[in-house]
Amino acid sequence: MAWFRRRADDMDANGIATRSMFQTHGRVSAAISVVALLFSGYSLWETSIKQADLSVYVTGVATYGRDATAAEYITPAGGFEVLAIPVTIANSGARDAAVLSLQLDAINARTGLSARFESTYTTDGSYFSSTSDKRPRTPFSALVIAGHSAWSGTVLFYPSSYSNGKALTPVVKVRELNDAMRKKYAAEMGGAWSISVLREKLPSAPELAELDAYTTKLLNQNDTVELTLKLVSPRARSWLDAVTASPVAIAVTMPEIPEFRVERGELVRLRAETAAPVITR
Numbered sequence: 538m539a540w541f542r543r544r545a546d547d548m549d550a551n552g553i554a555t556r557s558m559f560q561t562h563g564r565v566s567a568a569i570s571v572v573a574l575l576f577s578g579y580s581l582w583e584t585s586i587k588q589a590d591l592s593v594y595v596t597g598v599a600t601y602g603r604d605a606t607a608a609e610y611i612t613p614a615g616g617f618e619v620l621a622i623p624v625t626i627a628n629s630g631a632r633d634a635a636v637l638s639l640q641l642d643a644i645n646a647r648t649g650l651s652a653r654f655e656s657t658y659t660t661d662g663s664y665f666s667s668t669s670d671k672r673p674r675t676p677f678s679a680l681v682i683a684g685h686s687a688w689s690g691t692v693l694f695y696p697s698s699y700s701n702g703k704a705l706t707p708v709v710k711v712r713e714l715n716d717a718m719r720k721k722y723a724a725e726m727g728g729a730w731s732i733s734v735l736r737e738k739l740p741s742a743p744e745l746a747e748l749d750a751y752t753t754k755l756l757n758q759n760d761t762v763e764l765t766l767k768l769v770s771p772r773a774r775s776w777l778d779a780v781t782a783s784p785v786a787i788a789v790t791m792p793e794i795p796e797f798r799v800e801r802g803e804l805v806r807l808r809a810e811t812a813a814p815v816i817t818r
Contacts, residue, residue, distance in 0.1 A: 589634030589684065591782035594625040595766060597809030599789045601756055603799050604695070606670050609708040614752045615800050620654060620694040621664070626680070626768070626782075627687040635771055636680040641694045642765045645755055646788075650701060652755050654694035661691065670802060696755070703750040711751045718744050761790045761810060 605616030620641060628634050639656035658674035667673065674693060682688050699705065715732060725738045736745060756762055766785040788810035799805060 587631040587684075589628050589632045589682075590630040591634055591636075591682070591768060591770075592627045592629065593766060593768065593782050593785050594627070595785050595787060596623050597787070598623055599764075599787070599807040599809065600665065600804050601789075601791065601799070601807050602804045603802065605800070605802070609712075612708055613705045614708055614711045615754060616802075617695050618652075618654075618755055620764075621660070621691055621804075622694065622766070623689070623691050624766070625687055625689040626682055628682040628684055631684040633684060634682045636682065636768050637771060638677065638679070638769045639692055639694070640767045640769060642767070643755055643762050646761045646763060648760070650699065650704075650753065650755055652696050652699045652704075655697045656692045657695040658693040659690045660693055664691070664693075665804060699753075699755070701750055701753055703747075704753050706751045711748070714744065714748055714751065718742070718748075756791045756807075758791060758793050758796070761788055763788045 600621040602619045602621070603616035604619050605612050607617070620643075622641070624639065626636060641654035641656075642651070643654060644651040656677040659677055660672070660674045664672045664674060677692065680688055696705065718732060718735065719726060719730070721744075722735050722739060722742065726734050732745075732748065735742060764787050766787075768782045770782075789807035790810055792805065792808060794803075794805055
């Protein structure tokens with residue numbers, strides 16, 4: 538009977554060891570399954586669910602010009618100020634992101650004049666190599682940036698408003714003011730055509746201040762302008778659609794170039810006062 542008892546005891550020990558082995562194996566398998574599930578979930582999040590995450594990169598290369606090719610009923614005196622800036626927008630999220638437009642807020646550090654520019658056209662290298670009045674360009678349209686991709690292009694920014702509300706006054710109205718001044722101050726001008734004669738003889742004439750408001754520009758020789766670039770995206774419908782991108786700030790300075798060369802349509806390479814900014818999160 539003792540022999541059978543020892544045999545039973547041995548069987549019990551083997552059974553316990555076997556059961557322990559299976560239990561350990563089960564726990565390992567469960568742990569592996571959990572890790573695999575977590576990895577699958579993370580992979581799904583990164584590849585399909587993660588909301589759009591935009592970053593904006595701007596090089597230190599900015600070009601300034603004046604566009605006087607539009608009708609005189611639209612074009613301000615001296616032409617529209619135009620800023621050409623290379624922009625790259627990267628989407629590190631999984632979902633697509635829409636960018637309706639780009640806004641460029643600018644302020645002249647010397648005069649205090651501020652302006653808002655809107656993305657109006659996009660262009661390529663031919664814009665800078667052309668010397669014609671009508672350089673090639675394409676109207677800016679909303680961008681759809683796929684997940685884990687990027688868009689790069691040169692954007693032409695045109696002014697939509699100035700802190701001086703008269704800076705966008707069309708040429709025809711400026712001409713009307715000049716004609717009215719020539720008639721009113723005919724004696725002081727002595728038959729001269731240029732308004733500069735009146736500035737010398739009667740610098741306090743109130744119409745001159747009005748004329749200066751019409752012809753004011755954001756960028757003049759050796760002026761430094763601070764720029765802040767922002768993206769405009771559609772309103773998010775849910776937290777998954779939320780798109781945010783921090784503004785990019787740069788500063789550029791106009792070189793010492795004669796005013797008439799800018800007015801006749803020459804492009805001017807601006808000096809960057811800061812290194813090319815990169816957004817970090």
